[in-house]
Amino acid sequence: MEMRKPSRGRPRSFDEDAVLDAAMRAFWEHGYEGTSVTTLESATGLKAPSIYGAFGSKEALYQSALDRYAREHGAVLRPDGPVREAVAEFLLEAADRFSEGGLPPGCMISTAALGVAAAQRGVATRPARMRAQTLDGIEQRLRRAVEAGELPAKTDAAALARLVGAVIQGMSVQAIDGASRDELRALATIAMNAWPTDG
């Protein structure tokens, strides 16, 4: 983090944090390609030169918006406690967040930049990497549970992690298609029936 005391020159007339929040919601709702700079102008109330002065480029602003989303709106898999409860909470929290009123439906990362023009495929790599990190984090958590004897030794941690990820991604799609909080929670609950047992 580079702090700077400007103290010289004309001061900013806007709250950078609020502007980033507005841009994040625009990207969240319409995706990277579906959000034009003109869209960002009306979403933030700024003119293009101010946006570029503060964030550099549309792509850089998108990356900052992704980081902000992960920080403020991302569900987290609790790293301690009983693993089954942790995963169940994780899925239910996602169900709530994806259908929360006053925010765009679905997840900004789970279903981001899936179809993107060949020219700007670079934009898609960041969300894809974030999804891979999420999958990997789940898998590590499950693997630890297996090693601790909390899950059967024969548990396929990688496949189970992919299932948890698929439920998240599917809930995101269905939230965008209008699924309600209760419908998503029912989905998450029934998905937990796939949880491995010692049988």
Added chain:
Amino acid sequence: MEMRKPSRGRPRSFDEDAVLDAAMRAFWEHGYEGTSVTTLESATGLKAPSIYGAFGSKEALYQSALDRYAREHGAVLRPDGPVREAVAEFLLEAADRFSEGGLPPGCMISTAALGVAAAQRGVATRPARMRAQTLDGIEQRLRRAVEAGELPAKTDAAALARLVGAVIQGMSVQAIDGASRDELRALATIAMNAWPTDG
């Protein structure tokens, strides 16, 4: 189907079916907004006026491509036989198709047009409706199985259908992110552990 014997005027110099197939693959890989008319020109080998003469507009071509995809590349839930086997086959077939070499990864419908510009939201309604129809078809199939005593009476058919849909949608996302056939099949297999029992 309206057949026509033109017999008059200059004949087409291209195979409309092959052109539609090429356009479908372009939309499949890059999505609606990510596929420009210039992209379609190089994918099909045609010039814009020929495309417009044969298909009307980019949006109409996209709809035709969606129909073709559903007809030729869509996995189907077998309407008869044991329901558990039918669903398992459905998921495994999707796993295979989403990771099949020589074709774009993922599903053209499951994860289509999720983030789209506000101006052209109409394009997204068709894929969304197709997803809704798929979910509804699964739910009806499950409901029949419940009525036939093949599934426990307390089975939440709607939630179970949403879970099956979520697995499909999640597999599509993960296939786009590079998941292999085996990884997707393992996901599908472990998902079937959520299948209800009489306990």
Added chain:
DNA sequence: TCATTTTTGTAGTGGTCGCTAAATTAACTC
């Protein structure tokens, strides 16, 4: 006050978007 620094609004840049008018070409019928 005056020079300096940074942000602001104005007004564009070249490029690409989806799409099409006009002329040419290639088949038909008579």
Added chain:
DNA sequence: GAGTTAATTTAGCGACCACTACAAAAATGA
């Protein structure tokens, strides 16, 4: 052959894309 019909190529339409040069504006330090 002449006339008709439709698909082709060429060329370019207005609109929007992401982005920026420029100068006015608003704060500072001297």
